[in-house]
Amino acid sequence: MSSLGVLCFNHCSPVNIFCFEMPDNCPLCGTLLDVSPCQSPPFRIPSPFANGITKPYSVVVKPTEGTFLQHYERNSNLHVGITSSKGAVYNYDEYGLHKVKDKHSWKQSVIIPLLDNRYDDELMELWDECLQNYAVTNEWDPDKYNEETHNCYDFVIGFLNNVQYNELIGKDPPYLTRKQFCTEFIIPHTTKAARYIDLYRKVQQETFLVKEESYC
Numbered sequence: 001m002s003s004l005g006v007l008c009f010n011h012c013s014p015v016n017i018f019c020f021e022m023p024d025n026c027p028l029c030g031t032l033l034d035v036s037p038c039q040s041p042p043f044r045i046p047s048p049f050a051n052g053i054t055k056p057y058s059v060v061v062k063p064t065e066g067t068f069l070q071h072y073e074r075n076s077n078l079h080v081g082i083t084s085s086k087g088a089v090y091n092y093d094e095y096g097l098h099k100v101k102d103k104h105s106w107k108q109s110v111i112i113p114l115l116d117n118r119y120d121d122e123l124m125e126l127w128d129e130c131l132q133n134y135a136v137t138n139e140w141d142p143d144k145y146n147e148e149t150h151n152c153y154d155f156v157i158g159f160l161n162n163v164q165y166n167e168l169i170g171k172d173p174p175y176l177t178r179k180q181f182c183t184e185f186i187i188p189h190t191t192k193a194a195r196y197i198d199l200y201r202k203v204q205q206e207t208f209l210v211k212e213e214s215y216c
């Protein structure tokens, strides 16, 4: 696995070459790249993943089992959490409520930012207090957990409704539903991530992937 992500460059033709590390020779024409420079300089395709603990005021998403790059398939179950102003990931599962600060658990997350200064400075200031108060109620005890009706999604959606998130950002209806949360928050981000995962895995299989069309 490459931790740096996918590189893209063109050499002797407009065709894009994707790889993890720059080769010595062009995979298309065989010329030494030191001798004959690329038509366009190599760049790294931005990864759709980040460590959840580095992203405050966000919904964070990861596969319930394994990681996006190695294990995710389109029908995989996802686990979601919400971050404090300092990046602690609050999340709920069959073992109850967790407040996660370690570097590894949410290392490869899709990040959905929720707040910035445009909306509400006041909520930013109150965020941690609201989150902590919301999380400590017995609603999130392990014995209340239900895979279908009271899970990690309910925890996150419940919090967003608790702080009247939809109203704050001027969305309709004022009360966020599970369907709206999935179609407007989760799916656009996981669809983008899935495109990157496809490309990443193809490069992993073939070392050099040659494609007419660009990634973006």
Ligand SMILES: [Zn+2]
Binding pocket: 011, 012, 013, 026, 027, 028, 029, 030, 031
């Ligand atoms: Zn070439």
